[in-house]
Amino acid sequence: MTEDAMETLKQHLKTLQLPYMREVVEREIENAVKMKLTYQAFLTRLVEAEVLQKTNRSIATKIHLARFPRICTLEEFDFSFQPSLHAAEIRELGELGFIHRKENVIFLGPPGVGKTHLAIALGVKACTARLRVAFFTASELADLLYASLADRSTPQKLASLSRYHLLIIDELGYMPMDKQRANLFFQLVSKRYETGSIILTTNMPFDEWDKVFGDTIASAAIIDRLVHHSHIFHIQGHSYRMKDKLKADASA
Known part of the structure; x- marks a missing residue:
């Protein structure tokens, strides 16, 4: 993928409010080539990373807003x-x-x-x-x-x-x-x-x-x-x- 094409892709991901995918897409493309992933496997891996990141961020926000005096498990x-x-x-x-x-x-x-x-x-x-x-x-x-x-x-x-x-x-x-x-x-x-x-x-x-x-x-x-x-x-x-x-x- 050319540099211009990569920048266009990242801009699209930014527009779609997919910040983590935008951050890792270049690295994940390189990994997909090395690992010889199918298009489906590559896309699944990329989307799962974004979902996990958003989930973790949502949980961290809810814990912060709960105002616990400390964290216990x-x-x-x-x-x-x-x-x-x-x-x-x-x-x-x-x-x-x-x-x-x-x-x-x-x-x-x-x-x-x-x-x-x-x-x-x-x-x-x-x-x-x-x-x-x-x-x-x-x-x-x-x-x-x-x-x-x-x-x-x-x-x-x-x-x-x-x-x-x-x-x-x-x-x-x-x-x-x-x-x-x-x-x-x-x-x-x-x-x-x-x-x-x-x-x-x-x-x-x-x-x-x-x-x-x-x-x-x-x-x-x-x-x-x-x-x-x-x-x-x-x-x-x-x-x-x-x-x-x-x-x-x-x-x-």
Whole structure:
């Protein structure tokens, strides 16, 4: 292929918004000649490269937009350290059927046992499946909704938060909510009820949630909507952070 013909081809690929094909087409033509590929095999190879690149870029964008505090995976989780968890049940959640069924997941347990790790790992799995995910701490989410009262954008904010396939709410129970924030939190849970999945982590048993929401009736209403169609895991065990510290001390 002449230099002018190659430049014309690259320009066409640019016009068609196929940037990766444009980047590699010259090299792939050379490889096709060396490997004696058929036209079909060459074209398939070139198109597959573009699809893979776009898929990876889409996944990276979804992970970035989810605002995870860090990246965790199920493969990294040490189930042998938390025998109260059944690895098979968590890995089944990783197949994401619960999201398609609009079910919730609740991880309860003391600090450091891996609740946030598992929530993030399932969120990353969902991003990899190109689903829309958002991560908030409970206090961040309550403050975000409360701030929407100032410009009367609460309906729009609730609608926006309801469009995610998966909403992760971390650390419920660390900060109590006033009546307005508790009411807004209830509105969000109600709006997502049977329409979108929530993963929630908390250090407080259900019978103490009235301390978070300041009202027994409000907490009961929130619990009722969250636990219906939900997978609940009570994690009992040692702290991962303590495990890592002991390991570091042992190697020092």
